[in-house]
Amino acid sequence: MDLKDKTVVITGAARGLGREMAREIAAHGAKLALLDLNEEGLQETVRLCAGTRGQAKAYPVDVTDETAVETVFGAIRKDLGAVEALVNNAGITNDDLLVKAKDGKILRKMSLAHFDKVIDVDLKAVFLCGREAAVQMIESGAGGVIVNISSISRAGNIGQSNYTAAKAGVAAMTVTWAKELARHNIRAACIAPGFCDTDMVAAIPPEIQNRITSMIPARRFGRPEEIARSVLFILENDYFNGRVLEVDGGMRL
Numbered sequence: 001m002d003l004k005d006k007t008v009v010i011t012g013a014a015r016g017l018g019r020e021m022a023r024e025i026a027a028h029g030a031k032l033a034l035l036d037l038n039e040e041g042l043q044e045t046v047r048l049c050a051g052t053r054g055q056a057k058a059y060p061v062d063v064t065d066e067t068a069v070e071t072v073f074g075a076i077r078k079d080l081g082a083v084e085a086l087v088n089n090a091g092i093t094n095d096d097l098l099v100k101a102k103d104g105k106i107l108r109k110m111s112l113a114h115f116d117k118v119i120d121v122d123l124k125a126v127f128l129c130g131r132e133a134a135v136q137m138i139e140s141g142a143g144g145v146i147v148n149i150s151s152i153s154r155a156g157n158i159g160q161s162n163y164t165a166a167k168a169g170v171a172a173m174t175v176t177w178a179k180e181l182a183r184h185n186i187r188a189a190c191i192a193p194g195f196c197d198t199d200m201v202a203a204i205p206p207e208i209q210n211r212i213t214s215m216i217p218a219r220r221f222g223r224p225e226e227i228a229r230s231v232l233f234i235l236e237n238d239y240f241n242g243r244v245l246e247v248d249g250g251m252r253l
């Protein structure tokens with residue numbers, strides 16, 4: 001896909017990886033619809049995209065809310081034209097053990113609310129935004145591309161029952177979409193980043209960050225621009241489909 005004048009939606013674009021994806025894709029001349037809960041952060045991303053070959057518009061929204069997602073995709077079609085690419089990037093972590101115990105005594109259990117919160121943002125919202133994007137790509141007849149952001153954690157990782165389940169679900173759903181939507185000229189692919197330099201990872205205690213870095217063959221966290229360029233690769237490469245691109249400095253969980 002040549003991104004010039006294409007309508008591209010990025011979720012979670014108010015900071016971190018999503019903000020860097022916005023800058024990279026705007027530089028290639030796309031019309032960007034930037035979605036996030038954080039309106040102030042979105043405005044800053046819009047500002048950073050100004051002066052590039054493209055244009056960007058902020059759409060504050062909770063991507064877990066079905067009605068709000070349907071409404072915002074309708075507004076994007078009206079403002080910028082039918083969606084031609086979507087990057088499902090919004091995500092959260094909320095780590096805890098399934099069961100925390102000491103000396104055979106149960107100290108706490110991961111609550112259902114705790115589990116559901118991560119599934120809602122990291123899996124349900126991917127479904128909702130992917131569905132609305134696919135509707136517009138089919139109705140316009142132009143097809144398109146959906147890039148879902150999974151994680152190397154999809155292989156399973158201590159303290160992340162909720163996150164790993166969501167990210168494995170995202171990877172599987174992507175393959176399903178690649179198979180189902182190919183007849184409509186829609187590709188779907190996934191990126192599984194390793195640990196990257198964003199606020200999400202900054203929240204990990206420094207001693208654990210050091211332990212993680214020592215397990216990464218590249219001996220450093222990924223840079224947001226390295227993930228952004230990977231998104232660009234998938235958007236532009238019409239033969240990349242139904243696969244997970246691992247961008248992790250060689251780290252395997």
Ligand SMILES: NC(=O)c1ccc[n+]([C@@H]2O[C@H](COP(=O)([O-])OP(=O)(O)OC[C@H]3O[C@@H](n4cnc5c(N)ncnc54)[C@H](O)[C@@H]3O)[C@@H](O)[C@H]2O)c1
Nearest residue numbers: 012014016017036037062063089090091151195196198200
């Ligand atoms: N940073 C990493 O090391 C890493 C590694 C692997 C995968 N990922 C994935 O990459 C994606 C981006 O990660 P990041 O590090 O940039 O995270 P981040 O926390 O810096 O940014 C996530 C953005 O998503 C937004 N968001 C959260 N819930 C939302 C909701 N309900 N509706 C709309 N927006 C919402 C937040 O406001 C925030 O701006 C996530 O899906 C994450 O799971 C990150």
